[in-house]
Amino acid sequence: MSDPTKPHSLTDPIAPRLGYLLRRASSVMMGGLGAALAQTGLRPVQATILIVLNANPDCSQSDIGRLLGIKRANMVPLIAGLIDKGYVRKSPMDGRSQALSLTQSGQAMAAMADGVMTAHEARFEMLLDGFDKDGLRAALMALAERAVDDDG
Amino acid sequence: MSDPTKPHSLTDPIAPRLGYLLRRASSVMMGGLGAALAQTGLRPVQATILIVLNANPDCSQSDIGRLLGIKRANMVPLIAGLIDKGYVRKSPMDGRSQALSLTQSGQAMAAMADGVMTAHEARFEMLLDGFDKDGLRAALMALAERAVDDDG
DNA sequence: TATTGTTATACTCTATAACTATA
């Protein structure tokens, strides 16, 4: 506004839109998760990869990419970073694929990351006290399942 | 997995988490919005700025930044891009602030962008048929309102 | 032919620091 006494009072024509609310809520959530994970030295994607790897021993990085919607090309530096930290190792599978597994410290970090993410999830659900959390979950799944991933 | 006959069948330990669902739903939504806006040559942020500007004549780019959670420094190229396209113009306000306004073609584009975003919103709500849309909206607002913006 | 892993590259978004000019 041009009134210098009320510089923050814009009319907000997009606040009620579902898409905008969704984007903002996701952004806030990711910010909080990133802060919660700061103690581990991991970013949300890396923590997620460790957790997925812990649940799926000896899968390939392409498998993880497909599951998480990350392109093959972008998996390379992510996995390399986790190997650099000593959390993940590769072992040849069939000549073109390599099985990924967690090292001992990688298993510890996966457990730590899982704990942090679970705690964050719980803190997040507390903010939803009084709301239909299962309904929210179902609605978000309905929305997300319209996604089409090709490369992975 | 190591079984080559079922390369896509990873156990997914994060799918049920609210944070993950939120991020995925937001990502799918933004992807769809970006595709819907492609015909206008605008990205979601630019379209949003035009709509905000249409509802708030003569506000400053700092005002818009605060409303949308965009830092001052990042507003510069966004506004410059909209001026380059001939949709926005600046007029001096008080020597350090500049009032932004829509040009004639900017008003047309704002209307177009609003139409596309409203249609996208409607298509989006169709996917939620059978769900409590108002409940979803309220829950997302409750989540997003825990945000703290400083710079803007 | 299709897939795995890789390199190189580019664009968007976001973030900080520092500067000028003005209130």
Place this chain on the structure above:
DNA sequence: TATAGTTATAGAGTATAACAATA
């Protein structure tokens, strides 16, 4: 001192194209 606008820069995230080796 605080704010508006700007510049430069850096880090993430995401995208494509192309390649070698393998299935």
